[in-house]
Ligand SMILES: Nc1nc2c(ncn2[C@@H]2O[C@H](COP(=O)(O)OP(=O)(O)OP(=O)(O)O)[C@@H](O)[C@H]2O)c(=O)[nH]1
Ligand SMILES: Nc1nc2c(ncn2[C@@H]2O[C@H](COP(=O)(O)OP(=O)(O)OP(=O)(O)O)[C@@H](O)[C@H]2O)c(=O)[nH]1
């Protein structure tokens with residue numbers, strides 16, 4: 001019998017909160033429709049009875065961050081395209097093929113819809129896009145032009161904002177790397193360290209994943225490939241303490257970069273998300289807000305990706321996405337919703353397991369592949 | 373934009389509401405309902421082509437027959453959809469077969485980061501608890517520290533791990549099987565490196581390992597958060613390593629897990645195990661009916677009960693019951709409950725599990741932020757105010773709003789809602805039993821009865837630190 005009352009409790013609670021949420025929203029101004037450079041969503045007020053603590057992350061200086069000079073996108077993009085087309089040759093329909101048949105039939109529209117759905121763009125975003133495109137293509141008779149419109153629209157959604165990783169020139173730059181389990185956080189950090197090493201920067205990696213078996217050994221192997229230093233504690237230690245020591249060590253050594261690896265955590269686990277928020281707070285207290293908080297998203301992720309992005313942004317003030325495993329056949333269409341709904345830009349893409357397999361995000365190449 | 377409560381049952385409910393009282397259902401009307409099913413499946417990440425085939429199969433069964441003759445069409449459609457799903461996902465497949473001539477060889481394969489090594493360790497532990505003598509073999513020589521990871525996991529579950537230096541993965545696998553025979557182990561679990569299905573070299577390696585050790589079971593490990601790509605990946609792995617079953621991982625999140633349907637449909641192989649946590653005992657044989665409910669977004673009371681049992685002490689739950697029953701529910705209790713429920717996971721998911729609630733909250737959004745805001749408001753009340761909300765008048769409201777960083781109108785609406793909720797509880801307590809929710813809640817019978825009846829009482833999952841709320 002008791003469970004029924006718990007059910008009722010949950011239901012009442014839900015109704016209550018929904019009611020309040022609704023009431024609270026009524027007067028409120030509609031949130032802007034995700035301008036390309038929008039910062040993290042407005043924070044919840046702190047629960048503490050103490051004076052409110054400012055939301056970490058809002059303060060991040062808007063100063064133009066400097067890109068990673070060693071790797072001009074021009075050199076990387078063709079390689080990315082190569083990789084993508086190699087992986088995809090045998091898969092998927094070709095959009096231009098669809099249109100070459102002549103005028104647009106109902107079936108053609110269904111095919112376009114299918115293409116977007118199969119790229120994990122999501123039902124809602126797809127339908128909205130198709131409706132839009134149909135509206136705009138009413139008078140259009142040239143199918144080729146419609147393709148271009150869709151292409152341009154997707155690129156426009158992704159925006160042309162700055163995608164370089166923010167740095168603190170002349171001082172210590174701190175990047176915090178987060179995400180759900182197994183997306184490629186540690187690997188991405190290994191690649192980033194490699195890239196920075198080639199620039200001649202000194203790098204410290206903080207092994208704040210103290211949970212997963214051999215996570216620190218994995219990070220150490222990566223560090224040895226680029227000559228970065230690793231700060232670690234024993235397994236099971238407080239990850240915030242590792243981050244703290246990381247900051248101290250990087251400062252003491254006068255290092256250029258500190259990259260903090262965190263344990264994979266599902267965004268639904270409140271206590272683990274709190275743990276992540278704490279890691280961020282500790283870093284912030286010691287050295288100011290991290291210059292980048294990256295969410296590592298696996299390109300194979302489906303509609304759950306948006307929930308991940310939302311929760312991590314809330315807990316840790318994510319500033320950009322690293323989209324990994326794009327060397328497979330997954331298209332990563334969920335990042336479109338992440339950009340549209342949360343204003344989160346993709347900054348990096350992972351294209352393999354080697355130290356070189358990291359590239360800046362190129363919206364054109366991405367959309368090409370998506371519509372391929 | 374965010375549509376959190378669009379579950380299939382409520383969509384169907386509204387679709388059928390429109391149709392009610394118009395006599396028998398036509399084919400068009402069934403199609404109408406299936407449109408909702410289509411959207412639900414797509415939102416759950418089921419592959420588009422799989423959705424199409426699935427829908428036409430259901431249509432074939434539904435139109436003309438059961439649905440048209442049925443007195444309760446919504447129930448019938450959901451039932452057919454659910455049954456078809458359960459069938460595809462594996463029906464009553466056995467979790468694992470054992471060779472009459474031990475050792476039984478089990479090979480693990482899948483994409484990078486899907487959870488193979490963890491699943492290998494968990495499977496070893498599960499088998500050990502079942503009285504088997506398993507052994508693990510570390511054939512991932514590619515990913516940094518993969519061997520070490522498996523060795524640590526082996527230690528944690530108390531199962532030996534075979535490692536070899538200077539050999540190829542194929543040779544290590546073979547050495548592992550030999551070692552198992554030598555040491556009289558009856559199950560060999562071979563962990564392999566993560567690989568992309570388009571990586572010809574690595575796929576060949578997997579095929580070679582398979583040929584060399586000839587496993588009785590080859591398990592394809594798939595992340596439940598995977599999107600449309602699951603179908604392509606599964607097809608490729610099926611072709612190259614001909615897997616015998618799937619392990620679905622990371623089900624402790626809130627992904628609906630439609631990838632599982634794509635994989636099962638494309639491969640014709642059953643789901644065998646689920647992994648739903650980082651702890652090594654979060655691993656169990658797969659229950660098709662539960663995942664079917666989850667994919668459809670229908671309430672799954674079983675899951676909810678387990679979650680509740682994890683965080684509510686028996687006594688606590690009884691106290692709560694008493695308070696709800698007598699409507700002596702104060703803001704303190706509310707706060708308490710809210711914190712308790714937070715431990716169970718996101719409110720949105722929990723609500724999704726409560727049958728019938730989804731429908732009521734249709735169109736509303738619950739921001740998890742709202743929970744924090746509400747908490748902040750309550751924390752800014754004095755002790756006395758929390759116990760006696762009637763005290764909270766004009767200036768007190770302003771003070772609370774200021775203290776909590778919210779607005780007076782938010783405070784007002786919380787008070788109003790709270791009052792209404794108390795009234796509702798009183799009404800419920802009067803009725804007794806599981807009260808029906810106000811405003812067109814989904815009727816209980818919308819849950820397919822057959823599956824509920826078929827569901828065998830299952831052993832409680834092993835969750836030793838059920839009540840310890842330690843991290844992880
Ligand atoms: N093909 C491919 N594999 C990748 C890529 N990035 C990471 N991986 C692989 O994905 C697997 C998981 O990567 P990790 O870096 O350990 O992931 P993580 O997010 O740190 O995992 P946890 O710490 O366990 O949550 C490894 O096998 C990596 O080699 C990529 O861009 N392409
Ligand atoms: N929450 C949760 N995490 C899981 C589950 N299964 C695995 N993980 C986590 O997912 C991450 C990747 O797991 P691994 O077992 O290393 O994955 P893998 O497939 O062996 O990875 P590679 O060998 O790099 O391809 C780790 O952080 C695990 O702890 C699960 O059921 N739930």
Ligand SMILES: [Mg+2]
Pocket residue numbers: 185186187209215261262263264
């Ligand atoms: Mg890691």
Ligand SMILES: [Mg+2]
Pocket residue numbers: 488489490512518564565566
């Ligand atoms: Mg592994």
